[in-house]
Amino acid sequence: MSENKGILLYAEVTRDKYIHTVFFELAAKAFELSKKLENCEISALLITPPADMGLYKDGFKNSGIDKVYVFQDEKFKNYDTEIYSKIAVDLVNEIKPEIMLVGATAQGRDLAPRISSSLHTGLTADCTDLDINEKGRLAATRPTFGGQLMATILCKNFPQMATVRPKVFKPLAENVVRNTEIIYKTASDTITGMTSKVELIDFVKTIQNEINELDSAEIIIAGGRGIATEEGFNLLRQLAEKLGGTVAASRAVVDSGIASKDIQIGQTGKTVRPKLYIACGISGAIQHIVGMKDSEKIIAINVDENAPIFSVADLGIVADAYKILPEIINLCNS
């Protein structure tokens, strides 16, 4: 038996000073996994300037976390790959978790491979499922080869590391109240002596919502190549406005320049699970489907009755989207 025990989660804080929603999704999954492991505590790593700690302190309540390790320093105002990685590596060497999970955000994807590489352990990126196998090891499943194959990956070393994209798991449905202990750690001299080698000189916010509008959208109206014109996307925007939804796109549309990259759904874009996903003129390539198949309800509109998108839809409409969308928009008016 190994001496490594417990699950460590990285608690990313956003520039808007929130604990990233993906943390709570990881916490829910960790809670489920912990039931299949012995003496499994769930802990979190939080790195913050001291002034912001008050904002996060209560955020961990009810999320099933046993311990929060906090590293505070003025210099933690901006994320820095090497400094944050060193903090995580030192903490892992001290508390020896058997599993470490990180959200697959831009920051998480920058940080996690750095940590795993320093710890000489493996990292499975963008998992869509995590489980504990019969030998008590983390079985991490992810799509590979453009989503055409799923691979379940095991790791020989500790901690077994994985990243998971936002919205792939659901946060806990009910509060799990734990006596969450907040442990203030002092960063080692090595860390306080480190200076950022990459300097942030400017930031332009391009996504207004605190994370991404699509992450919290309950209704998504998505368009593909079949409707990839200004006129077509105007129809999508009108319908979205009537329904209180958000517009998204397939990669074909993003590549053509009609839509911006941050609204792309799919394997190399966002994973979403809204209440309703309306796919217009999207063929349903597997790389697209992996990003939206867990939506509660899916309506697909496509002229081709054999389009693969129908295989994941609840309601499939074989129709010209340019014709039917104006009619639906009209009905919403009445």
Added chain:
Amino acid sequence: MKIVLCIKQVPDTSDIKWTEHNTIQREGVESIINPYDVYAVETALRIKKSCADVELTALSMGPLQAEDMLKKVVALGVDNGALITDKKFAGADTYATGKTLAAAIKTVVPDFDMIICGQFAIDGDTAQTGPSIANHLNLPQITFVKDIVECRDDSITVTRQADDGIETVKAKLPVLLCVLQGFEEPSRARINGIRRAQKTEIKKYSLADIGLNPEDVGLKGSPTYVSKAFRPVIEHKCEKIFACADTAELVHTKIKEYLAGADERK
């Protein structure tokens, strides 16, 4: 300035075969240059155009057939190509790949100033190899690079994509960059480039040449392994309707019904 490009051949993702060890069968499969690595090459070529004395070396770990890909990038304007090839490298995960490439870079271009990688590879799509190389070389890294703002002898300024917007960051050299999809139409080879490529020798390096042990590389040096691979299954029961006069009305009713249903379950 010496820039190393890490590029990779990937199997055409529409034609996948697995070996008995559940690793990807790379030989005998149609291969292409990883599309994101094309952007790494473009970025490097742009730096070469705008600065004096830039020497580009493309480095790839892979089977012998990857030599063709290296020749192609030399035809585009990259100065040198090096192929890191050994049967023992087979089955490497991103940790072992990062370690191998880091050792190779130290051997081939020990006095490098910059390393440029593609952000993703379309086969694994893990986005980890770049950071893993940077870690093994103890270098700072900038991931999700969108554009080069300024490149000087001792520093580089770039824009990068964060989740909430665009950052401009500056780093002292040496540094490793992982670049996203490009800003320009990919270059085409010119005839004198192609001639030069024919004459350029792609140097080959084996495990012994880069000073690692068999335990460090390939499947043996990899902490992770594929325990099972399967095709995704998607459950569905789609009600399919062909457009007629009242289809829009039906869709409208269904939208309301779906949204109401979701609220009830809440």
